[in-house]
Amino acid sequence: MSEFVSAYLGPRGSFSSLAAKEYFSTTFPNHSLVPLNLDALFSAYETREAENILLPLSTSLAGLVGRHFERLIGLSQVKVIAEYNRLIYYALLASPGVAASDLKIIYSHPVAFQETRNYLKENFAHLDLKETSSTAEAARLIKAGECKDAACLAPGEAAGIYGLKVLADEIEKGPHNLTRFVVLGRRTPLPSGRDKTTLLAEIKDRNLAFTLAFLVKSDISILNIFEHPTGQGIDSHYYVFEVSGHAEEEPLRGFLKRRPGFRNLGSYKVAGLSG
């Protein structure tokens, strides 16, 4: 067993496990890979029991994964050291012997419900949707409860692990269901020449245009913006800016010095599409 542990949003068979196996086998092949639930994952990162953790932060169909983002910004120290972009495919899984007509409940992660909304509306509009902390947790629940009236949305790979059968496959909306996983680690990668930095700021809505103009004037190229409620009133929001460049290089270095209100969540190499 390696002395280094990297962890991912589990349990086994989650989409995060597919991404983690692919990412860590080439980047940190000597690390032991451990599945953890959301609480344990963030606490393992804070206590340094895990050197790295991997979980999804945004998807092309659902946008920012709010519940993961809130955990991430709650960390006292956070360094996104990599992004890992992967297409994912949803299957509908149930216990052996259970037919689609037996179903009353579907379990899954909230993002899975968003990404399969069209399919669910067309085929299972009357069913109860119950949220779980991950797609594989939904599969684990069905196995543990030997459920006869429930199914889950999960990777097809989870069927073998939890002894479930596939009722339907590739049921997501559209062909471009890209999930962006992030890896949190300890050391910021050195500038590679093709880097990206994730910045966070809490901005009063009336100051947003001014802030954008300031980024542009500072020669910072904005690649993406996510907005998220602060939970403290309606006239300011969290804004996540994904920008070109590395925080240790200009123009970002100078910008971050001049604008302490921006939190640097990490600089990392731009990743293509994997998986």
Ligand SMILES: O=C(O)C(=O)Cc1ccccc1
């Ligand atoms: O990793 C999983 O299985 C999760 O439940 C998180 C998730 C949810 C939806 C898309 C990708 C990952």
